[in-house]
């Protein structure tokens with residue numbers, strides 16, 4: 001059994017609406033962007049986080065990065081020296097030390113790189129700020145990092161605008177690797193990339209993972225990419241985790257109706273499957289995290305909803321080897337994607 | 346009412362050797378450089394290609410909306426609205442001419458990736474819908490409104506009468522996209538050009554929009570030119586496919602052939618680079634080496650040769666490939682290919 005690297009317990013991130021200036025005593029509406037989410041990440045594994053936009057994936061990643069304080073809950077992290085810390089309670093030097101081990105890769109390679117800094121300064125910044133290297137040593141380290149991600153070391157003095165989208169994403173990856181992280185939070189790191197560059201980047205991430213024993217929290221919405229890269233997958237809906245399972249199990253036999261609907265919506269690059277597939281077209285729109293529906297937040301769109309779904313909030317509980325938050329998880333026979341491929345042959 | 350014949354084998358739009366170049370301070374960008382394809386009436390052609398391959402520039406050229414410093418510098422856009430009627434070469438018309446404006450909108454509708462760019466911030470959805478309705482029918486104010494509301498209902502917008510008086514920014518992303526489709530369709534165009542209309546949407550919303558386009562197509566017989574970089578979407582909706590690389594159509598085939606018997610190495614490589622939703626995890630992907638070259642640094646010979654797994658030295662970098670008709674309705678620009686008749690004779 002591999003050891004846990006990160007244990008998230010009952011994590012909440014609620015944004016107050018209207019900003020902190022409007023301090024009214026009663027019932028300030030809040031955006032429940034992340035609501036009582038619990039999960040573990042084992043050392044060396046890749047856990048993917050999927051769900052429609054607005055379901056709270058980025059907020060969760062940023063909360064782990066302490067880009068903002070959590071509203072409540074715990075984030076227990078096991079440091080390289082074996083000590084356990086709660087990321088939410090650390091500050092100052094202790095937080096900085098922990099975050100040296102946890103780095104984030106952002107979705108938008110354009111927005112997250114300062115256009116006025118050279119590649120040397122962008123990738124080397126974490127090293128410089130922490131006084132780990134400077135001058136020639138820093139340059140040497142940055143050149144090594146660039147080579148690791150498949151960029152020429154000669155590019156050291158170029159600026160972001162001189163690179164393609166795929167190359168800029170690699171610069172972001174090199175920067176995340178500068179401090180030899182143990183946990184990498186990759187937020188839609190390959191989503192904006194074209195097919196050919198996306199494949200290169202996914203191969204790079206898996207090489208880096210095996211070379212450095214990295215652990216990934218991989219946020220994505222492309223289920224094919226997720227299937228390819230993950231050991232386990234967590235599905236979120238309106239701030240809540242609705243299913244968590246091993247990749248193979250989730251794709252073969254999902255336990256939550258939302259997971260099934262997501263899978264049946266993914267366009268599959270094989271025209272023969274057009275008619276072979278069972279489709280679930282979700283009615284209506286994603287619920288609002290400000291005023292989410294009673295009971296199971298998915299019930300207004302769920303084809304299997306019954307009375308209890310409207311009334312009671314389903315808890316995430318063990319079902320078929322994974323976890324699912326659906327009242328009917330044990331009895332529903334939901335379709336994954338594997339049967340589709342067989343059907344076409 | 347017009348009658349749009351369904352399932353006619355003949356061609357509605359034929360694009361031949363189309364070229365749009367951008368004359369910038371740094372030099373000439375040959376964004377579209379000899380693109381050819383055609384679309385049969387009532388069918389869906391998907392144009393695929395990685396970003397920068399010239400898909401949007403090509404679509405704008407067809408619509409007469411090329412923006413400076415770009416200019417259509419060659420080729421033809423044959424528009425054949427009636428089966429027995431004459432074709433008009435749209436490339437010879439000025440984009441702002443009366444003739445073009447009578448076609449763009451009423452005859453050729455369009456929807457884009459970012460609906461906010463197309464939806465006016467100062468006009469209600471209704472005002473814009475009304476304009477679209479009136480471009481086709483001279484009807485009373487009341488009837489215009491009725492038809493507009495009907496158009497919103499048809500694209501699956503709940504409470505269409507209330508939405509009619511709202512602004513684009515008041516709707517969600519998926520609803521905006523539907524509103525834009527309603528506007529394009531209210532004019533009852535013969536051809537709908539859709540440039541990545543679902544790229545910014547979630548898969549669940551995308552699935553609804555794709556269904557909608559297909560339903561409307563089977564109802565009205567509308568022809569669709571759908572631009573996307575997502576091969577999954579292509580497999581879902583296309584009848585035929587045109588694959589673009591650096592401003593050219595490198596392969597043109599029916600959808601089954603494109604996916605299961607592609608002739609061009611680039612098409613082959615694109616398909617192999619995709620992670621599969623069915624595959625076991627952990628295997629390496631067959632990435633295409635290198636990247637799409639900068640348009641100023643277009644490789645000599647076959648522009649794909651530096652990345653091509655079938656590259657033959659001494660051939661591929663020396664000559665520009667012509668379109669080779671490998672089978673009826675299937676062409677590809679690769680120097681290794683032989684024309685169907687010749688291949689059969691050998």
Ligand SMILES: Nc1ncnc2c1ncn2[C@@H]1O[C@H](COP(=O)(O)OP(=O)(O)O)[C@@H](O)[C@H]1O
Pocket residue numbers: 015031032033051052053054055056057058059060289
């Ligand atoms: N700074 C913020 N203030 C208020 N609401 C926010 C803020 N950031 C995100 N949200 C809301 O929180 C929810 C989750 O957003 P996000 O984490 O970005 O979702 P995802 O990454 O899954 O698309 C959304 O409803 C979003 O509008």
Ligand SMILES: Nc1ncnc2c1ncn2[C@@H]1O[C@H](COP(=O)(O)OP(=O)(O)O)[C@@H](O)[C@H]1O
Pocket residue numbers: 367369374376377394395396397398399400401402403413414415640
């Ligand atoms: N206004 C412009 N000036 C110079 N080059 C342009 C302009 N607009 C587009 N291009 C170039 O044309 C090429 C094709 O662009 P585009 O059609 O938008 O690609 P796609 O839609 O396939 O992603 C790109 O190389 C792009 O840089």
Ligand code: SF4
Pocket residue numbers: 256257258296297298299300302303304305306309314325326327328329
């Ligand atoms: S709890 Fe009910 S509404 Fe929610 S997913 Fe399960 S069946 Fe559907």
Ligand SMILES: [Mg+2]
Pocket residue numbers: 057058059
């Ligand atoms: Mg996000």
Ligand SMILES: [Mg+2]
Pocket residue numbers: 400401402541
């Ligand atoms: Mg485009």
